[in-house]
Amino acid sequence: MLKGRKRRSFFSGALLAILLMLFIAPIGAVFCLSLGIGLQGAGVSLEQYAELFASGMLKTRLLNSCVISMGALAVQLPLSLSCAAALSRFRSWLTRAYIGLLLIMLLMPFQTYMLPVFRLYRQYSLYDTHAGVMLHAAFSPLGPLTVWCFLRAVPEEQWEAASLDTSSVLVTLTQVILPQLLPMLAALFLLSFAEVWNTVEPALVLLRTEELKPASLSLNDLGRVSWAAAAIYCAPVVALCVPTVLRLRSRFAD
Amino acid sequence: MKTGCCLVLVFLLLLSLFPAASAHAETGRTLTIINSVGDSARFEKAAELFHARYPDTKILQRRIDDARVLATEIMAGGEGADIVGLQDSFMTVSAAILLKNGALVDLNRFPELAALKENCLDIFGFVTIDGRWYAVPEEIEEHLFRVNTTLAEKIGWQIPSGRWSMDDFWELALRVKRMNEETEEHILVLQDDSFLIPYFFHAYQANHVDAFAGRADYDAQAYIDLLTRWKELNENGLVCQSPDRVNPKMRADALLYTCRCPLSVLGEDTCILPPCESDASKYPVYGGVLSINANTPHMEEAVYFMRCYLSPEALERQYALRDGCWLKEGQAASDPLFIETVSDENVTLWSAVLENSVPELYLLDISREQYKTLFPALLEGRISPERFAAVSQQLADMALGE
Amino acid sequence: MKRKTRLRIKLLAMWLLPASGFFALYVVPLLWTFRYSFASSAFDGGQAGFHNYVYIWTNEYFLLGLRNLLKTGLTCCLPAFALSLLLSVLMIRHEAAAAFALVVLFLPLLIPSVCAAELWKKVYKIDVLTPPGTALMALFTLFLWKCTGPAAIVLYAALRKLEKEVLEAAMLDGCGEARLTFGMRLPLIRRECALSLVLLLLYHLRFYKDVYLLYGLYPPKEMYLVQHYMNNQYLKMNAQYVSAAGASLACLCLGLFILALFVTGRREKKC
Numbered sequence: 041m042l043k044g045r046k047r048r049s050f051f052s053g054a055l056l057a058i059l060l061m062l063f064i065a066p067i068g069a070v071f072c073l074s075l076g077i078g079l080q081g082a083g084v085s086l087e088q089y090a091e092l093f094a095s096g097m098l099k100t101r102l103l104n105s106c107v108i109s110m111g112a113l114a115v116q117l118p119l120s121l122s123c124a125a126a127l128s129r130f131r132s133w134l135t136r137a138y139i140g141l142l143l144i145m146l147l148m149p150f151q152t153y154m155l156p157v158f159r160l161y162r163q164y165s166l167y168d169t170h171a172g173v174m175l176h177a178a179f180s181p182l183g184p185l186t187v188w189c190f191l192r193a194v195p196e197e198q199w200e201a202a203s204l205d206t207s208s209v210l211v212t213l214t215q216v217i218l219p220q221l222l223p224m225l226a227a228l229f230l231l232s233f234a235e236v237w238n239t240v241e242p243a244l245v246l247l248r249t250e251e252l253k254p255a256s257l258s259l260n261d262l263g264r265v266s267w268a269a270a271a272i273y274c275a276p277v278v279a280l281c282v283p284t285v286l287r288l289r290s291r292f293a294d
Numbered sequence: 295m296k297t298g299c300c301l302v303l304v305f306l307l308l309l310s311l312f313p314a315a316s317a318h319a320e321t322g323r324t325l326t327i328i329n330s331v332g333d334s335a336r337f338e339k340a341a342e343l344f345h346a347r348y349p350d351t352k353i354l355q356r357r358i359d360d361a362r363v364l365a366t367e368i369m370a371g372g373e374g375a376d377i378v379g380l381q382d383s384f385m386t387v388s389a390a391i392l393l394k395n396g397a398l399v400d401l402n403r404f405p406e407l408a409a410l411k412e413n414c415l416d417i418f419g420f421v422t423i424d425g426r427w428y429a430v431p432e433e434i435e436e437h438l439f440r441v442n443t444t445l446a447e448k449i450g451w452q453i454p455s456g457r458w459s460m461d462d463f464w465e466l467a468l469r470v471k472r473m474n475e476e477t478e479e480h481i482l483v484l485q486d487d488s489f490l491i492p493y494f495f496h497a498y499q500a501n502h503v504d505a506f507a508g509r510a511d512y513d514a515q516a517y518i519d520l521l522t523r524w525k526e527l528n529e530n531g532l533v534c535q536s537p538d539r540v541n542p543k544m545r546a547d548a549l550l551y552t553c554r555c556p557l558s559v560l561g562e563d564t565c566i567l568p569p570c571e572s573d574a575s576k577y578p579v580y581g582g583v584l585s586i587n588a589n590t591p592h593m594e595e596a597v598y599f600m601r602c603y604l605s606p607e608a609l610e611r612q613y614a615l616r617d618g619c620w621l622k623e624g625q626a627a628s629d630p631l632f633i634e635t636v637s638d639e640n641v642t643l644w645s646a647v648l649e650n651s652v653p654e655l656y657l658l659d660i661s662r663e664q665y666k667t668l669f670p671a672l673l674e675g676r677i678s679p680e681r682f683a684a685v686s687q688q689l690a691d692m693a694l695g696e
Numbered sequence: 697m698k699r700k701t702r703l704r705i706k707l708l709a710m711w712l713l714p715a716s717g718f719f720a721l722y723v724v725p726l727l728w729t730f731r732y733s734f735a736s737s738a739f740d741g742g743q744a745g746f747h748n749y750v751y752i753w754t755n756e757y758f759l760l761g762l763r764n765l766l767k768t769g770l771t772c773c774l775p776a777f778a779l780s781l782l783l784s785v786l787m788i789r790h791e792a793a794a795a796f797a798l799v800v801l802f803l804p805l806l807i808p809s810v811c812a813a814e815l816w817k818k819v820y821k822i823d824v825l826t827p828p829g830t831a832l833m834a835l836f837t838l839f840l841w842k843c844t845g846p847a848a849i850v851l852y853a854a855l856r857k858l859e860k861e862v863l864e865a866a867m868l869d870g871c872g873e874a875r876l877t878f879g880m881r882l883p884l885i886r887r888e889c890a891l892s893l894v895l896l897l898l899y900h901l902r903f904y905k906d907v908y909l910l911y912g913l914y915p916p917k918e919m920y921l922v923q924h925y926m927n928n929q930y931l932k933m934n935a936q937y938v939s940a941a942g943a944s945l946a947c948l949c950l951g952l953f954i955l956a957l958f959v960t961g962r963r964e965k966k967c
Contacts, residue, residue: 155369158366162370162374241362245362245366
């Protein structure tokens with residue numbers, strides 16, 4: 041039986057390794073192409089990086105991406121938590137209607153309401169500002185919907201037990217419920233970050249000044265494929281991702 | 295209590311993100327012109343005339359390259375897109391479709407503007423679709439054919455003086471082919487450096503693809519025959535393109551040469567009209583043009599600017615070396631920039647094309663697909679002319695049928 | 697004041713600010729979209745009644761896009777869900793590799809779409825002449841590569857939350873791996889499974905950008921999605937058709953949501 045278990049463990053490990061290799065292969069290809077490997081007639085070279093750093097525009101745009109992403113998430117996470125807690129505690133058909141609305145807006149392509157958003161932003165001076173793009177990302181329905189889903193799994197008894205010690209919903213949420221949800225919230229943080237980091241259409245339409253635009257617009261500009269830019273574009277997020285995941289794992293170990 | 299304080303704090307944080315005023319809140323009125331081809335003496339004169347009547351209205355020029363942003367600005371109206379520059383070969387959507395969908399104003403609605411056409415040569419055919427005049431030309435490029443007279447004499451070819459047909463062209467190609475077989479010298483019948491696809495296919499598109507009416511005839515036998523013949527010409531080494539697409543030059547062994555170019559480039563070269571499919575065929579003409587956005591809140595100013603831009607005073611400043619003088623004879627001489635570097639014959643030919651022209655339309659990205667994939671595949675023998683036509687027709691059906 | 701009422705006021709206060717932002721930036725624009733869907737065009741201010749809806753619902757390309765959206769949704773999302781479930785179970789089994797796996801699975805989301813599309817074009821030799829089978833395979837593999845990761849991360853996080861004792865007890869009772877996964881783990885994380893499916897559906901709807909980068913404005917018919925229709929109408933400045941299509945999609949989503957509520961409601965009643 042032990043032998044069977046070991047064999048199953050070996051095969052499952054091998055399967056995981058093969059799947060991860062398949063996932064990592066295109067990423068490896070991007071980095072190799074950024075070093076000139078695989079490009080016709082080119083050997084290993086840092087020419088693409090040199091060209092990129094010679095132009096200061098990518099630095100500005102990466103900074104803009106960081107500002108927009110961090111700003112949006114700083115607002116999104118607490119608001120999502122607050123909204124989801126209210127929705128999970130207040131059970132009624134109104135809650136379901138609101139969840140339905142969140143879901144519909146989440147699935148709607150941006151082109152559907154791009155024109156009204158543009159007009160609204162112009163009217164209220166949010167056009168061509170980082171704040172405008174941040175707010176659009178911060179109030180995205182993804183956050184409340186995801187956290188609501190996690191909170192639904194928390195038993196009602198926990199809320200009631202905590203309410204015996206404190207009448208404050210926020211205290212219950214932050215001190216009793218939130219510690220259990222940290223792994224999920226970390227996952228949400230990563231997903232939301234990826235979404236805002238890669239934002240194209242809202243930034244394209246709502247930002248006019250070149251100096252305000254994020255890196256996602258440079259890299260998704262058709263006709264220009266910069267492998268070095270793609271590699272650099274991923275680097276800050278990998279740097280963010282690794283400690284988050286390690287923290288996640290140590291949290292799991294607890 | 296704590297909850298309330300937290301909520302107030304968050305609310306204040308959010309408020310602080312709001313700018314006091316947009317950096318782009320324009321004080322006073324602004325007339326925004328998007329994607330105009332550029333600063334020119336004509337534009338400056340037009341602006342001067344405009345400010346004489348509207349001294350407080352600023353003219354702002356902007357560049358928008360992304361089609362989605364352009365569509366948003368035009369549809370949203372408001373401060374952002376009063377006058378729009380259209381260059382079909384760089385636009386995702388043809389001007390004909392924009393006109394059909396109501397985005398562009400029919401300039402015939404303004405009698406004072408329409409009256410200015412009387413001062414000009416008959417150049418407005420290529421900015422008129424279905425009787426609707428939708429734009430004022432900024433720059434014009436045509437496909438006149440340049441002739442190597444030495445080679446023409448050598449092969450005994452009588453250079454046509456007026457319109458000539460595609461059948462004449464095929465006969466010429468046959469003659470050159472026979473001559474190449476008989477002698478050691480190899481002559482090209484045509485060097486074609488047209489934009490993206492060869493000239494004959496631009497001409498076919500201009501006459502058989504009507505984006506306004508929603509019709510395309512790529513799967514017609516005439517198109518398939520054209521493809522078959524073009525392929526034969528390539529196989530026999532009778533046509534070529536210059537490797538340098540940025541600064542193409544006519545080869546010494548090419549009998550005819552065509553590329554899309556402004557009048558000034560023709561100089562004193564011997565030129566002829568492009569061959570036509572039939573007597574009813576029109577010539578495709580490329581134009582950078584200015585149109586008025588139907589959603590502009592500054593219609594009066596926009597129309598007045600167009601009047602200034604089309605006025606004789608501004609047209610006299612038309613960079614004559616580039617596109618020719620569009621004013622009627624007698625007025626050109628007063629243009630201080632006018633230098634006679636182009637032969638009278640070429641000016642006559644240029645005008646003849648304009649008077650019998652249609653817009654050189656690019657039906658979304660069909661031409662780009664043809665250039666990128668279909669033509670190379672056809673010439674390499676990977677696909678047949680029928681398949682080429684079928685794929686083009688499918689793309690056109692989608693583009694026009696949506 | 698009654699305790700329940702005080703609680704409700706507090707909950708309302710917690711909900712108000714996020715909801716205000718959501719309504720202002722999402723719902724109000726959607727309502728404007730509904731309004732535009734009855735306009736005759738973006739330029740003349742006239743009204744067209746239901747003409748725009750009739751136009752799009754009788755247009756062969758809108759219907760083609762809708763059909764393809766459903767088809768590709770099923771063929772991409774379900775295998776992606778299965779793969780994400782497999783990955784999450786494997787990560788649970790091999791905790792030592794889980795951290796590395798999480799990073800690797802997350803990275804495809806960050807790779808710019810234009811780079812991923814270029815890679816896929818090189819590998820599959822994609823152009824307008826690509827056979828439909830190859831084109832669909834390219835789309836399928838790109839979707840799996842890009843979108844499986846987030847779903848796997850959510851499922852992994854959910855599986856980690858499960859009480860070990862319950863699963864160990866089941867294993868002691870002789871439960872095999874398959875029974876453990878399908879009989880115990882999945883039912884316990886059904887909400888997270890639903891969330892993963894919603895995420896995959898969301899990524900599928902946003903996958904249009906990648907399809908556009910691979911095939912352009914007019915892809916092979918098998919890949920022509922309703923977003924192509926909407927994007928092309930937008931570029932042609934037919935905001936009224938975009939709005940009608942968007943409103944129709946919103947109504948379809950609402951219908952599906954109501955159906956899901958009805959089904960889950962009946963199931964809960966049975967239990």
